[in-house]
Amino acid sequence: MKPKLNPEAKAIYRAITAEIKKRLSLPGSEAHLERFSLTNDPGEIRERQEYLRTNLPKVRPEMRGLISKVRPIRFQKEFLSDRVLLIDESEVERAESLGLCHVTTDPTEAQEYPIVLSTLGYGVDVELKPQDIAPELYLLPLWKNRGTLEALARIGEMTGERSVAPDILDALEKFGEVMERESVLESLDELIAEKEHELNEKIGERLENFSLTLSGKELLNFLTQLREGNYDAIFRHFSGIEEEILELINRAEHELSERLGTAVEVFSREELYPVRVAPESIEGLRRLLERELALERYLAARETLEKIGPLIPKLRYEIERVHELDFLLAVREFTEGFSFPGVWEGGIAFLQGRHLFIENPQPVSYVVGKKPEELNVPGADAVRDEGIVILTGANSGGKTSLLELITQIEILFHMGFPVPAQKAWIEPLDELFFFRRKKSVYGAGAFETALRSFVRALRGKGKKLILIDEFEAITEPGAAVKIIGELLKVARERGFLVVIVSHLGEDLKKELPFARVDGIEAKGLDENLNLIVDRQPIFGKLGRSTPELIVERLARTSRGKDREIYERILVSFGRGV
Numbered sequence: 136m137k138p139k140l141n142p143e144a145k146a147i148y149r150a151i152t153a154e155i156k157k158r159l160s161l162p163g164s165e166a167h168l169e170r171f172s173l174t175n176d177p178g179e180i181r182e183r184q185e186y187l188r189t190n191l192p193k194v195r196p197e198m199r200g201l202i203s204k205v206r207p208i209r210f211q212k213e214f215l216s217d218r219v220l221l222i223d224e225s226e227v228e229r230a231e232s233l234g235l236c237h238v239t240t241d242p243t244e245a246q247e248y249p250i251v252l253s254t255l256g257y258g259v260d261v262e263l264k265p266q267d268i269a270p271e272l273y274l275l276p277l278w279k280n281r282g283t284l285e286a287l288a289r290i291g292e293m294t295g296e297r298s299v300a301p302d303i304l305d306a307l308e309k310f311g312e313v314m315e316r317e318s319v320l321e322s323l324d325e326l327i328a329e330k331e332h333e334l335n336e337k338i339g340e341r342l343e344n345f346s347l348t349l350s351g352k353e354l355l356n357f358l359t360q361l362r363e364g365n366y367d368a369i370f371r372h373f374s375g376i377e378e379e380i381l382e383l384i385n386r387a388e389h390e391l392s393e394r395l396g397t398a399v400e401v402f403s404r405e406e407l408y409p410v411r412v413a414p415e416s417i418e419g420l421r422r423l424l425e426r427e428l429a430l431e432r433y434l435a436a437r438e439t440l441e442k443i444g445p446l447i448p449k450l451r452y453e454i455e456r457v458h459e460l461d462f463l464l465a466v467r468e469f470t471e472g473f474s475f476p477g478v479w480e481g482g483i484a485f486l487q488g489r490h491l492f493i494e495n496p497q498p499v500s501y502v503v504g505k506k507p508e509e510l511n512v513p514g515a516d517a518v519r520d521e522g523i524v525i526l527t528g529a530n531s532g533g534k535t536s537l538l539e540l541i542t543q544i545e546i547l548f549h550m551g552f553p554v555p556a557q558k559a560w561i562e563p564l565d566e567l568f569f570f571r572r573k574k575s576v577y578g579a580g581a582f583e584t585a586l587r588s589f590v591r592a593l594r595g596k597g598k599k600l601i602l603i604d605e606f607e608a609i610t611e612p613g614a615a616v617k618i619i620g621e622l623l624k625v626a627r628e629r630g631f632l633v634v635i636v637s638h639l640g641e642d643l644k645k646e647l648p649f650a651r652v653d654g655i656e657a658k659g660l661d662e663n664l665n666l667i668v669d670r671q672p673i674f675g676k677l678g679r680s681t682p683e684l685i686v687e688r689l690a691r692t693s694r695g696k697d698r699e700i701y702e703r704i705l706v707s708f709g710r711g712v
Contacts, residue, residue: 183551528678654678
């Protein structure tokens with residue numbers, strides 16, 4: 136069952152969950168936090184604590200960078216137009232329902248496609264299942280998310296939970312070779328243009344260095360052949376340079392063939408300089424490569440999928456597990472130095488509690504209700520298991536902060552989380568009320584609203600903790616003593632736990648002999664005239680609000696007539712500057 140919180144307590148609950156959420160790295164990890172919503176079932180609280188005790192040690196701060204690299208791997212259905220499925224008439228309805236590619240019963244129609252799949256012995260044999268017909272739909276998302284797989288592999292090493300990611304990465308290597316060729320195909324125009332430019336530069340250098348040396352007799356013979364138009368005989372003089380150019384062309388095409396993984400012949404032999412590649416030659420090569428790569432990619436994907444297909448369900452689990460680890464790491468960071476409280480009966484107690492939202496807070500120990508034997512702090516002997524406590528003492532001494540700390544500890548306990556204390560004992564509650572003092576609301580309307588809220592908190596039965604911050608601030612002190620007195624009597628009669636901050640402790644103690652009065656005291660002023668306050672309440676002792684210290688500070692920081700007045704007030708307290 137979920138305990139009820141009033142609006143002020145809910146605000147603290149939201150602040151706690153916001154602190155955890157901002158430490159999450161991945162969208163979707165919030166779902167794990169939602170599973171830790173408030174509960175007052177002791178068994179559920181213990182189960183959550185045991186889960187966190189077991190799993191929080193498995194996460195470490197250095198995992199944060201790896202967790203942030205993990206992305207969802209989505210396997211999406213897609214219609215592939217580069218293949219055809221050739222089947223028997225009886226299989227058409229089932230094949231078309233898959234919606235993965237074109238389906239036909241005509242072998243002549245199938246010849247138009249780069250990939251021909253069939254259940255009839257044509258092309259590549261397949262069964263009517265997505266893994267056979269479109270294995271790339273499984274492999275491509277894995278290939279594109281290699282960074283996620285690498286992060287999962289490393290996380291598995293760190294947690295000691297063996298990951299399937301290394302096996303998938305190993306199996307993807309062969310498929311990666313095909314994908315590498317595909318990336319080369321995407322830059323085919325640039326690749327050929329670069330090779331064409333490089334080839335023309337080399338031919339140009341050869342031509343610049345070429346010279347034809349003829350003897351006198353050879354020159355006369357050359358001129359005779361030129362007059363007679365015997366060009367074959369003339370060109371024989373240039374056959375050496377021509378052979379060099381053809382050798383350069385052949386070498387360039389061989390390099391392209393090596394790079395593209397298929398035989399390439401794109402440079403013209405008719406016009407040797409400058410060498411040019413016709414656009415239609417490039418397009419023809421592109422179509423050839425696309426057909427070859429389509430089939431090669433399909434075969435590599437199918438072969439790879441046969442190896443890793445059984446690993447994909449475990450991979451999905453691992454990705455979900457990373458969201459869980461993200462949540463656990465956020466909780467670990469937020470609760471660093473916290474402890475798991477014991478499930479207790481009869482109240483709340485804690486040692487060395489630290490306020491969540493105050494920087495370098497003074498640790499405080501406190502108890503409301505039944506006192507554990509281990510709460511061996513100074514003054515604890517004065518505790519008599521009182522369920523009604525009046526907290527008194529110095530202004531700005533930490534009384535409101537203590538109510539906030541109690542609320543924070545209660546909420547974290549009911550989430551199943553560790554709490555910011557060295558040790559704690561907490562009873563599951565049905566309801567938690569925190570009434571914060573409203574600084575800017577006064578008058579009859581404010582009094583009526585507050586009184587209605589307190590009375591609603593006292594309705595019904597169950598285990599309740601009610602925290603009230605200075606009710607008397609919205610009404611007269613005399614009336615406040617009577618009202619608070621009756622409210623606290625009702626609370627005691629019904630077995631509710633109450634902590635109320637009040638400056639009327641002395642009067643309330645007379646009215647409520649069953650209540651414990653604790654005090655927070657200021658000890659003086661420091662060298663900067665700031666109050667020196669011990670924020671640890673003294674059990675069973677009325678705390679002095681020490682207004683004389685405030686007057687002393689004003690007297691020491693004022694001049695002239697103001698100082699004279701402050702000094703007169705200070706004398707009335709029996710003190711001097």
